[in-house]
Amino acid sequence: MRIGELAERAGVSVRSLRYYEEQGLLTSTRSASGQRHYTDDEIERVTFIQRLYAAGLSSRTIAELLPCVESPSTENSDAALERMAQERDRLNDHIADLTRTREALDALMAAARAHRESLRPPVAAA
């Protein structure tokens, strides 16, 4: 498929796909006229890239991890696996932090609701 179709099916912009290629996250075969062509597998790859971006990884970091995804355990595997564990730990810490923040928001909302109910007469719970 060509770049437009991949973009639509993966739910990203054409611009982003070209950017991923520029960053070494994605490859494409070129037709004689220079147009990029992709296989269906690339859809999954793109969504995974998006997932890593959403997890706060940079292009450079993703580029370090993806070879490990492609071909498990080549030469780089040792370093890549360590890098991966490191990013997993960072992500884990981040999740814990966000969870605490969510709890803080919950507490604030509970306090606000309680305060409001202390003002209005306690009608049947809406």
Add this chain to the structure above:
Amino acid sequence: MRIGELAERAGVSVRSLRYYEEQGLLTSTRSASGQRHYTDDEIERVTFIQRLYAAGLSSRTIAELLPCVESPSTENSDAALERMAQERDRLNDHIADLTRTREALDALMAAARAHRESLRPPVAAA
């Protein structure tokens, strides 16, 4: 305390504190010469602001929520509470997404390790 001390105790830069004030997230009393002064309470407020930034909220969104923190249930409380619930939900979704990503990373690491062990002779687990 003055801005430098608050910055150090809250673990942020002086620049950030001025920026927060510019965005309406933080207030300060000014001395005759124009220097900012803060109370101990502001430390907690700043760390909470940082927490919200880490949760992916923008300055503008934080500015909408903080009044609700300051004085629970003023006039704005109804809209602010809804805004808060909305952000909590967004955060919740984000946490779920990150958790899935963490699981994906775990799976990848497990696969890489398994692949490696299938090559090297199964020595005693290091």
Add this chain to the structure above:
DNA sequence: CTAAAACCTCACGTCGATGTCAGAGGCAAG
């Protein structure tokens, strides 16, 4: 009193993932 350190207000620089525009070529349908 004096020098160092902290503070003030602009205001421009940065970084990373994308948007967007320009100018040119490719490809299928009528």
Add this chain to the structure above:
DNA sequence: CTTGCCTCTGACATCGACGTGAGGTTTTAG
């Protein structure tokens, strides 16, 4: 062949939370 849509490269624009430096005042330590 032409019309219209897709694609190409290249390059500048954007946005948000700061970093950083200039140029000047205030506070503090000796």
